[in-house]
Amino acid sequence: MKEELSILVQAQYPLIYLVTSEEERAEQAIATIAQMRPQRRVFVWTVTQGMVEFGQPRSVQHNTVSPQAAIEWAMNRQQRDPQRDSSIFIFKDLHPFFNDPQTTRWLRDAIASFKGTQKSIILMSPVQTIPIELEKEVVVLDFPLPDMAELNQVLTQQLEQGGRGRKVSTEAREKLLRAALGLTKDEAEKVYRKAQVTAGRLTEAEVDIVLSEKKQIIRRNGILEYIEEDETIDAVGGLEELKKWLMQRSNAFTERAREYGLPQPKGMLILGVPGCGKSLIAKTTSRLWGLPLLRLDMGRVYDGSMVGRSEANLRNALKTAESISPAILFIDELDKAFAGSAGSADSDGGTSSRIFGSFLTWMQEKTSPVFVMATANRVERLPGEFLRKGRFDEIFFVDLPNAEERQEIFKIHLTKRRRDVARFDLDQLAKVSDGFSGAEIEQALVAAMYEAFAQEREFTQLDIIAAIKATQPLSRTMTEQVTALRDWARQRARPAAASVAEYQRMEF
Ligand SMILES: Nc1ncnc2c1ncn2[C@@H]1O[C@H](COP(=O)(O)OP(=O)(O)OP(=O)(O)O)[C@@H](O)[C@H]1O
Ligand SMILES: [Mg+2]
Structure with a gap:
């Protein structure tokens, strides 16, 4: 650059x-x-x-x-x-x-x-x-942010000023440099100085200080958010196809993959019914791949205070993501972020369509290893450009969990709350929760726990069933929308769960 x-x-x-x-x-x-x-x-x-x-x-x-x-x-x-x-x-x-x-x-x-x-x-x-x-x-x-070589100058200077600890191993140096990628020169200087002042030295042990400082700086700019997800992909029930796809690509950003001749993955779009684990799986991918996860908050990109401000925000955010790469850029609820930007009525003097345009161009032209992970649940509000083949590597559709998957989700959430799964009849729970999303299953479980807790006793199978019966799942209150989404996705997206794939094969 x-x-x-x-x-x-x-x-x-x-x-x-x-x-x-x-x-x-x-x-x-x-x-x-x-x-x-x-x-x-x-x-x-x-x-x-x-x-x-x-x-x-x-x-x-x-x-x-x-x-x-x-x-x-x-x-x-x-x-x-x-x-x-x-x-x-x-x-x-x-x-x-x-x-x-x-x-x-x-x-x-x-x-x-x-x-x-x-x-x-x-x-x-x-x-x-x-x-x-x-x-x-x-x-x-x-103008690009400093690269490793430029940061190296900053680091060297800081080490010299610090006097002690000048003998940093090559690996430690590289880690310290990598940790500061995405910062401006001034910011990197401050971060190194702070780490040195805090710890009295700058070695591999200070990488975490540098990283946490960087997270704060990125957070302060307010558009990108550095997300740390504790859950692993095992916390997601079902979605076997999607998981397989992601696992296959765990090493997709390595040097080895390039040597092998594999192209760099560009991104994926996860469409689906609300509360079925789209955001959750996107967040856990960060750990699976061992890459930082940066959430791009499109709502904060828009800023009408000054002409060109929104564009500058987007550019800066993308620039930061690129300089931290390989990284995952997570855009949750893409449909809301770009709603109406491809439409005709422009109430904001064309800002949203310009932003949308710049984003598409960036996606098209980017060569840096930034993997775009987007989720959406209202396809009709999504500009058609996103759905065109080649924009994303894959578009997945996340449907409501089937009985088997619901069992798995119950198991995950019971275990998460340190309960013995053997105490419950999962088969029955899965049956009564037909049409429930993962989020609704979790909510029913929590409701059951509250009920029992208020009566100062342990919750039982019956409490969960009662909570399920008392819930009107979205799939029932919004049947039309869910059906429309399914019909749409069946033709255009790849099912995230293997079971849906079977179901599809039967249909066609
Ligand atoms: N498949 C699943 N396995 C385990 N937990 C799930 C699953 N789906 C949903 N949940 C639970 O529900 C919560 C909400 O799910 P999540 O936010 O991922 O849904 P979403 O698909 O992104 O919904 P929305 O479209 O409304 O954004 C999760 O944090 C998790 O606790
Ligand atoms: Mg979500």
């Missing part, structure tokens, strides 16, 4: 939009690129200082504080100084001035005048807002 910036700069793209909040790092990177042949001078504009040559703090150019004056200055430089016709002009935070028609016009004039020269303008800003006038002229680039 950094190479991409280098290529764009060297190929003399006249206008590059660099999205980043790490100004210093980005400036450094540009300055390094400018050192390469052909060498170029770098000027930096801010509204507070005007145009200043990079690395020459006293070289303030007078009367260049206003955006127009600065752009004009950049444009005219060539006439006065024809040999040095190759400067790079970085404009920091020019985006608030795009409302002014003069700014965009000056920019267009400047770009036009750059033809045949080696000058370029780089717009640097934490948000991406491109005025329509410039859309065709600009190349947008996300």
